[in-house]
Amino acid sequence: MATILHRFNPQRMKAALQLVSQHAVSSRAAVETLTAERFFLGPLCWSHRPIHNGGERAERSLPSSAPPRLPFSRVTEADLTFFRQLLPGRAITDPDVLESSNVDWLKSVRGSSEVLLRPRTTEEVSKILRYCNERNLAVSPQGGNTGLVGGSVPVFDEIILSTTLMNQVLAFDGVSGILTCQAGCVLESLSQYLEERDFVMPLDLGAKGSCHIGGNVATNAGGLRLLRYGSLRGTVLGLEVVLADGQVLNCLATLRKDNTGYDLKQLFIGSEGTLGVITAVSILCPRKPNAVNVAFLGCASFQNLLETFQCCRGMLGEILSAFEFLDASCMALLEKHLKLTNPITECPFYIVIETAGSNAKHDEEKLHNFLEEVMSKSFVTDGTVATEDVKVKALWSLRERVTEALTHDGFTYKYDISLPVEKIYQLVTDMREHLGDRAKNVVGYGHVGDGNLHLNITSPTRDPALLAAIEPYVYEWTEGVRGSVSAEHGLGLKKRNYIYYSKPPEAVALMGSIKAMLDPRGILNPYKTLPDDLSLR
Ligand SMILES: O=C(O)CC[C@@H](O)C(=O)O
Numbered sequence: 001m002a003t004i005l006h007r008f009n010p011q012r013m014k015a016a017l018q019l020v021s022q023h024a025v026s027s028r029a030a031v032e033t034l035t036a037e038r039f040f041l042g043p044l045c046w047s048h049r050p051i052h053n054g055g056e057r058a059e060r061s062l063p064s065s066a067p068p069r070l071p072f073s074r075v076t077e078a079d080l081t082f083f084r085q086l087l088p089g090r091a092i093t094d095p096d097v098l099e100s101s102n103v104d105w106l107k108s109v110r111g112s113s114e115v116l117l118r119p120r121t122t123e124e125v126s127k128i129l130r131y132c133n134e135r136n137l138a139v140s141p142q143g144g145n146t147g148l149v150g151g152s153v154p155v156f157d158e159i160i161l162s163t164t165l166m167n168q169v170l171a172f173d174g175v176s177g178i179l180t181c182q183a184g185c186v187l188e189s190l191s192q193y194l195e196e197r198d199f200v201m202p203l204d205l206g207a208k209g210s211c212h213i214g215g216n217v218a219t220n221a222g223g224l225r226l227l228r229y230g231s232l233r234g235t236v237l238g239l240e241v242v243l244a245d246g247q248v249l250n251c252l253a254t255l256r257k258d259n260t261g262y263d264l265k266q267l268f269i270g271s272e273g274t275l276g277v278i279t280a281v282s283i284l285c286p287r288k289p290n291a292v293n294v295a296f297l298g299c300a301s302f303q304n305l306l307e308t309f310q311c312c313r314g315m316l317g318e319i320l321s322a323f324e325f326l327d328a329s330c331m332a333l334l335e336k337h338l339k340l341t342n343p344i345t346e347c348p349f350y351i352v353i354e355t356a357g358s359n360a361k362h363d364e365e366k367l368h369n370f371l372e373e374v375m376s377k378s379f380v381t382d383g384t385v386a387t388e389d390v391k392v393k394a395l396w397s398l399r400e401r402v403t404e405a406l407t408h409d410g411f412t413y414k415y416d417i418s419l420p421v422e423k424i425y426q427l428v429t430d431m432r433e434h435l436g437d438r439a440k441n442v443v444g445y446g447h448v449g450d451g452n453l454h455l456n457i458t459s460p461t462r463d464p465a466l467l468a469a470i471e472p473y474v475y476e477w478t479e480g481v482r483g484s485v486s487a488e489h490g491l492g493l494k495k496r497n498y499i500y501y502s503k504p505p506e507a508v509a510l511m512g513s514i515k516a517m518l519d520p521r522g523i524l525n526p527y528k529t530l531p532d533d534l535s536l537r
Pocket residue numbers: 148206223399400403414415416446454455456
């Protein structure tokens with residue numbers, strides 16, 4: 001527990017608890033305040049955050065997913081008239097259309113917004129935000145609504161600002177590979193656009209068919225190619241952002257190098273729409289590889305998997321583009337719920353390795369030598385390799401569709417953890433032991449190459465007792481090895497109060513100051529990312 005002490009600030013936590021209880025009283029008194037049950041699909045959930053004070057430890061409750069509604073204005077008929085004039089036919093109030101924008105992809109959180117705006121241009125976004133800021137109307141920016149932490153839907157009646165119609169490619173330079181596009185372009189459409197021009201997007205994720213590039217950047221999505229091309233913090237070269245007061249910040253540079261002052265775009269990458277609305281992105285795209293190979297391998301232990309990883313980095317080097325894993329429990333769920341077939345013999349662990357290079361013969365030879373090495377050393381017990389597009393896709397779907405398989409297994413508690421790579425599976429093993437038969441399934445999968453574990457725990461229904469057994473255990477465990485409680489999904493609504501497990505109070509306070517400077521009225525994506533002790537002021 002000593003590791004928690006240096007990060008924990010008892011004063012701040014005490015203030016947070018007082019604040020939360022004040023709000024709880026006033027929100028109960030307000031007749032029209034929305035109750036937790038309206039946005040949280042199930043009974044109110046409380047998590048327990050240990051409080052350390054001079055060596056004494058006390059358990060206190062801090063609401064995890066139930067903030068009170070902040071005193072924003074409510075949308076009036078006059079507001080609707082303004083929006084309808086600005087966006088003819090694109091200011092939507094039909095509850096049936098709004099339904100899918102109010103609920104997240106996991107169907108775990110629900111807002112009750114009555115207005116969905118679909119701008120086409122940056123100028124329209126600017127006019128919307130200037131108006132909302134003046135009127136003190138809260139706004140929930142939304143891309144493809146594929147987020148997993150409740151960050152992409154309103155919590156109460158925030159206006160939904162959708163980037164769906166901002167889907168134009170603005171420019172592509174076939175020499176440098178720099179693409180400039182509007183924020184609402186769907187990732188898969190951009191990939192297709194680039195492939196026709198012999199380039200690829202530097203990121204790829206399971207949600208590619210629906211997610212928007214603006215949302216990807218706003219959440220700093222990682223995905224399956226990060227190992228090769230790095231994070232969006234490196235590949236995004238420029239951004240256009242509309243600030244809370246409607247000001248347009250045009251930092252849409254298309255330069256590889258630019259050291260003129262602070263790199264402001266980094267503030268917006270990963271800020272989950274709380275500091276500004278990203279309206280356009282310029283991004284550096286790699287050449288389309290001539291040869292792609294995918295190997296699906298089985299290992300008898302996680303130690304063998306790590307040995308395979310080390311060997312892989314050494315022998316495949318520059319052509320390695322992904323090293324992903326899933327455990328046997330994930331495979332069982334793929335078979336049971338999605339009727340997918342395991343192409344190799346049953347193993348405790350499975351690896352998906354992708355190579356992407358410029359010389360098919362050279363790549364195949366390297367892969368062949370590598371496979372021979374890991375099989376002869378018994379790091380790998382079985383495997384199959386694909387080079388044809390259809391087979392490559394089929395092998396990838398075994399990794400990409402685990403999230404979907406989990407949705408059929410009951411209620412899922414999801415954790416997206418960054419850990420030192422050698423500890424990546426220990427958390428799954430410890431959690432299984434810790435929960436015993438209280439969970440239906442405890443599964444681990446993720447991005448080995450990035451030290452990113454997706455720990456998912458299923459239960460027949462939402463189960464507060466199970467949740468109390470998982471949290472704060474999972475966060476304390478993570479903090480104990482100096483990991484991060486959000487590797488690539490962000491904090492959103494669900495994880496906002498756990499930020500202190502991964503960031504010192506001084507850093508969180510500075511985040512609060514930046515938020516206050518850029519969005520003084522707090523209208524942008526309220527209740528998300530920052531913890532309640534900062535945002536409920
Ligand atoms: O559902 C999850 O926990 C992970 C989703 C996604 O980040 C993935 O890598 O498949």
